[in-house]
Amino acid sequence: MAGDVSLTNMPAYEVVDLLNRGTVSPFDCLEALEARITAVDGAVNALPTLCFDRARDQARRLMQLPLGNRGRLAGLPVPIKDLTDVAGVRTTYGSTIFAEYIPETSDILVETIEAEGGVIYAKSNTPEFGAGGNTFNEVFGATLNPWNTRLSAAGSSGGAAVALATGTAWVAQGSDLGGSLRNPASFCGVVGLRPSPGRVASNPGAKIDRLLGVKGPMGRSVEDTALLLDAMTGESPADPVSLPRSEGFLAAARSGWRPARVAFSADLGITPVDPEVASICRTAAARFSEMGVVVEEAHPDLSKAHDTFQVMRGVAFATSYAGLLERHRDKMKPEVVWNIEKGLSYSIADLVRAENDRAAMLRQMNLFFDSYDLLLCPATIVAAYPVGERYVKECAGHTFTNYVEWLAIAYAITLTTSPALSLPCGFTNDGRPVGLQIVGRPRSDGRVLAGARALELILNLRSVTPIDPRSPT
Template sequence: MTDDICWLTATELARGLRERELSAREVVAAHLDQIERVNPAVNAIVTLLPERALEQAAEADRLLAAGAPVGPLHGIPMAHKDTHDTAGIRTTYGSPVLRDNVPEADELIVERLRAAGVITLGKTNVPEFAAGSHTFNPLFGATRNPYRPDRSAGGSSGGAAAALACGLHPLADGSDMGGSLRNPASFNNVVGLRPAPGRVPSHPTTAAWSTMSVPGPLARTVADVALMMSVVAGPDDRSPIAISEPGAVFAEPLDRDLTGVRVAWAPDLGFPVDPVVRSTLEAQLKVFEGLGCVVEQARPDLTGADEVFRALRAWQFDLSLGGVLDRSRELLKPSLVDNIEQGRRLRGTDLARAEEQHAKLYHEMRRFFARYDVLALPVSQVPPFELELEYPGEIDGVPQHDYLEWMRSCYYISVTGSPALSVPGGFTPDGLPVGLQLVGRHRGEFGLLQIGHAFEQATGFGLRRPQVLDG
């Protein structure tokens, strides 16, 4: 029964709890049992609060028995990303600098999830200060890939994605600047959505006007991502870029006829992609054709995306972490120190040039989506790589010079502001997951989810369970 409960979708769990076919106590207990059995093999959840979770579950059951009004995620257990502040719960950001940090207030996305009835299990592992797409840090070590424990789980929401893949919880929160929702979704065979900036508002943040880093959802199905979006999206006057449209739009049905939908397939955007990733995804183009789509090979011109991303990212790192560097340089990993110092070396002309090109990239995508409905491309340029590496040293024979370069398939998209969805796209011949990235029009998340849902239903790749569950 425990195993059955842990593989129910969040949508099924929410319905079962509302109709009292399940109790919150048995749902939470089942997931705690799964964590006890499986988490030691993957190191996905790094702070666990079993007694607190069971107390919250008992209260959730009491409210249901009393017929009280409850939220759409009432009784569903979650662990929160360890870079998301949680009131009264240790939040370390994967750094020795904050090993004993206990925030006084919830971050906005956590606030909304708890208001919707989520029960907090604990926190999920991250790279130090979420820097990089490989989850390891000096406090908790590395998160292992559930499909091959000697491989990376991606990052920075790597603990969240690995936990989903193992049935440790049915929904997860994360954040994405250069791919931190999409890369771990790809590596762990789950679904991750980078929403348009402001769709899921951020608070508190030192860069309230920035469009670079966005919070968002991870789940095992597109429908569950939509369910979570219905809760975490929507306006909030604490965020100056919050989109005014309410999150309720994401509660609408995802089923849609894709006849005539124009899909642009881009095997790359001008950078190397591992041939096994390319061939795995190219084999899926026939799925879109079978759904009635018109598929063409085409890609937008994203010249300048690298310069824009690196400049704005470095500036934001200095803004948010410059004080940490001044106080605790010796406690930060060298690559993080280098990123902050890059921000300090920027001149006004560097930022001016980046912002000018940033605008051009937006208009290039606007024109591209006048011709196509969705852009399809790899999420990650490589399959999950060896756990002991900081980043892949080469892709298809081309050297990668730092821990960002191999992530261009995600961060080129980040700087356009377009929403992007990672859905399970197949497996390499040796069983490693490969994610398909679907990119939509400006603020077009719901249509993107509909397309991703149709692809997911036609393929069933997300149903394949990971190797680590076999013991």
């Protein structure tokens, strides 16, 4: 099957099975990906940096190990988001400040994936420093949505989502602070999971006890996403919030667990939502009833989410990038400059208020999950919008005050530390994908995956990708 592009249409878990049996080799997978990237990536710009020579070196090392002893991924190629360091590979963070930067060491996460048999072959595109829900930057340009290449792929893991949707990746690594795994998954018709904080160890950066930003998996199905999560998890002394490896998440996804009672909310009580998106998500959520699940409309009190997130995000940006702002203001996009300066302007009283309100939301979320097994809502409040618009400025008659407020339905969940997954659940009348956000109690990642897979089987949308990029006439 050397160079067989049809491999790229297969589920990741099936390819791993072939790798474990020796039916295909990691080299076969790399050849198939090279051919597919050549055929389609020029139209979407998902994987601007390739490192196939490095990937083949890793494949040779794996091939020296016996079959069955090559890790959970067994030689499956994986692209890494361009916010995450890979030793010897250009890593720009989407910024001209780091346009030619080549790190000497890899992030903990990359080391973990490679130890589990993942073969790194590409970096996926991201907005500058991962800021914003639209994947464009001054180094590589914009990543385009393959369902309609005039539209945004969302962000900040837009390159990862588009690679999955076009068949230039089987699984992909992303990250999420305000929805950066969930938003592009929703826009591109794939699955993105924001795991519980600490589930995936990574380099801490400037804020070592971070709970807002996490790294996580994406796939074309729930099972593929769970497969990559298994290869990403584990404790590291270098990451003080990292958790020990627990149950197998692919096994959890396949466990057959079903929720008894779920809640649906179109807006979590905090944001406008496009009526068509709300209707598609409500219809999808209601299909849980076909399994005998009670579906009710309800949500916890998240009314303080806007102020809390703005303060905590701003402080995080200031902590990470204030030094760069002093030296390189002229090289930073205006939204990043605004976010850093906003963070620097907050007082201790602002931070105390935000921390107290966040703690209250966490308590309310846990109380809510005493009554419901899962919370369902739209993953994004709109479907994909024109790529030339930097962010969503208006929805359902409401004008947003800044470039991240339109992401509230995702960042409200971020504040609670709950795991959350975007599952493809339907299409708008003009063919744009819509994702349903499935949320669980903190650290209930396995149940989120199991519930998502149960609904995925009913919705029967898991075979809609990969697609060739579609340019509107």
